[in-house]
Amino acid sequence: MSRRNEREKAPEGRAPSSEPTDHGRRRFLIGGVAAAAGAGGAAALGLHDGELGAPPETDRGSIPWTEGTADAPPGASGAGYVFFTPPEAAFIEAAVGRLIPNDAVGPGAVEAGVPFFLDRQLAGKYGRGDHYFLGGPWPKGTPEQGYQSRFSPAQLYRAATVAIEAYVGANFQGAAFGKLAPEDADNVLRGLESGAIVLDGGVDGKTFFAMLLQNTKEGYFSDPIYGGNRDMGAWKMIGFPGAHYDYKEWVPRHGEHVPFEPVGLKGRSGWTDGPP
């Protein structure tokens, strides 16, 4: 069943790299993923779908499945920031803390680990603009035309942090964003959200705010393997059981509370020695 595909001799065999190759993208043993993920977190573990360099293949005669491989998720690991500089980290922690504040109802973004999540995302493929087209020219466009920045997400965060701190310094007696009173910080964020605050440095504040809010919610609610949603606190708050696979028996049980503890892709703390 698991026999490798019988690969025919390709007629274009003269061209060396068009030879039938060992199957596809590099695959990684599931067990090897955690070890392979370095401090860079989402650092490239292998060739991604659509990425140049993924070898062409010719398949004939059976499903070209290869035993013991899987396109398992990259995850995040390590501690501390690898992308954010200290001033950037101070801004991010203050900003996401206002976007999702902490209280008894549920964790805030900082408590859920969102800054660490953002750091690993921006240090990795997402930050570099994977699945973005960034080629020119770059006219501003209409609101309906969506993201039109030349910046990758990492570049936008970098440029926006500088521009926002410059705005805050000029309008709040030289203060940094992280030192603002909560209501002042909220007003700055609202000004960015609405476009009322115009930033220097070629940064569209509204575009950046939309990205920051989206990424913050991603870090808050995504699987804990990416470094946010610490202890699945955001899932517990809303009642989402996480990466469960089978709800068949619950389908006809209308209106009943499903008493499952959340579970992530790597299980949950009760299953392992430490927090996932």
Place this chain on the structure above:
Amino acid sequence: MTTTLKPVDAVLVGFGWTGAIMGQQLCDAGLQVLALERGPWRDTPTDFATGFAQDELRYMWRHHLFQNVTYDTLTIRNTTSQQALPLRHLGAFLLGTGVGSGGVHWNGQIWRFLPSDFLTKSHNQQRYGKQAVTDYDLTVQDWGITYEELEPHYDQFDQLCGTSGRAGNLNGKIQPGGNPFEGPRSNEYPTPPMLQTYAPTLFGQAAARLGRHPFPHPTGNLSQPYVNPLGAQLGACTYCGFCEKFGCGNYSKASPQTTMLPYLMAKSNFTLKTECEVLRVELSPDRRRATGVTYVNSAGEEFFQPAELVILSAYVLQNVRLMLLSGIGKPYDPATGEGVVGKNYAYQTMSSVNVFFDDKILNPFIGAGALATVIDDFNGDNFDHAGLGFIGGAYIAGMVTGGRPIEMIYTPEGTPNWGLEWKHAAARNYLKSFSVSVHGSCMSHRGNYLDLDPTYRDVHGRPMLRMTFDFTANEHKMSDYVTDRAAEVARAMNPREIKLNRRIGSFNVGPYQTTHNTGGAIMGTNPSDSVVNKYLQSWDVPNVFSLGSGAFPQNAGYNPTGTVAALTYHAAREITTRYLKSPGPLVQA
């Protein structure tokens, strides 16, 4: 340097649903078939195993299974007076790539269009007068094919997928519990409907109280195990809630992987090459015959693949672009209305109503891509449009595809998007809210079309496709009307409150709507107003066939895949029974 390869009988450009169906049919007829797919190989245990498939960030938000726009995207604008700019990040629609393509990460919503949907122009003109089909510069057309002609092929696709549902019209006899508005079916669905969770059940009860006709959504998320005619075995859906935008690790969502590839990949006359992108179709000097395709692989090597038959089985946007790049057919000009390639691009008109309860736990995380109770009372011409000022309609679905929290937290009217108030609203409402979706038609319009962009180019140096599109007054009126009908059902559920998300303003590339792009390679009865005939054969180059939703002259109020598949089977039957015996035009112009 371009290397010329050994000829094949048929080359398939793209290997999703249409490529797999056509490949299987042509291989069974004995042809040597080569499929060229620009993305990678994908299979269930390797690419979306249950151990890691339930990952909202990676698949939905990081686009892991979607087309990577870094290498190829398109430009978009609302009107010809604007400059089209690149779609720099997928949003409104989520294009597929790789083996199985959109068939991997679709919902599994399997619909048939209404008999009257195939007669959009003549039917509406007859019932409502000429201006009903010309108001707002509409350019709607009849399809040149009827529901009756397609029915056996809709049935073929149901048998392939094992579609779960309940017939509403069996050979003309209305059946209790099904959709009474549907066209006659020759067979009951292969498997019974899915069981409904709480929210779709409440929706159905409320709709019935209002005198509507609720029925379970027909679905390729299977209610029970099924073995299809090709011997492929599918399992019962587990309602995991990670379906659309994700691959199914459970072999319970119909896809090329689960229904066809075990059969097709085993055939000795079928070959698949991945990471190979077709640059253009090559034509004979008189441009009446395709000689094959030129493609480049991911190592940058270029090949010419001679073929007797060239099947464009990529997504609609790529099929149309390849025709324009290859000089097949006359490009459409919106200023004069002349030309056909790129004409009548259309989309889907989506809106929704969020419903919030205080006293009912809905458990939205128990879901599936097509888990819904639906009413079709306000779709197509299932209701009297006299005096309404629009044609077309929408189905209304009490639908729960999942409760993935980055995407699917609903908060009441007036809730801010962030801050403590947002967090509290999320915590309060997550388990007790859901969304009623309004899935509307989109008529074609003189100013909505596809052509080649004059400025932006892809990694190969080819012009990007340019999309010019906006919703017309017809679509806004239709959507508002049916959204109001959806709100009536929502209110009849006696919730604490509802929130209407109307289809407001111009088409926006950002927020996800649906990946139902149609038109541009439309079918019809003659070459003056269509690109392909009823067998999806190019009028201009008869050994080129263009499959997929590009053939739709306008888009109906249903998900397109059932019709896309039926048209493909219909074309394949004609190729294998008539064309191969006597290659040439299957319809005389």
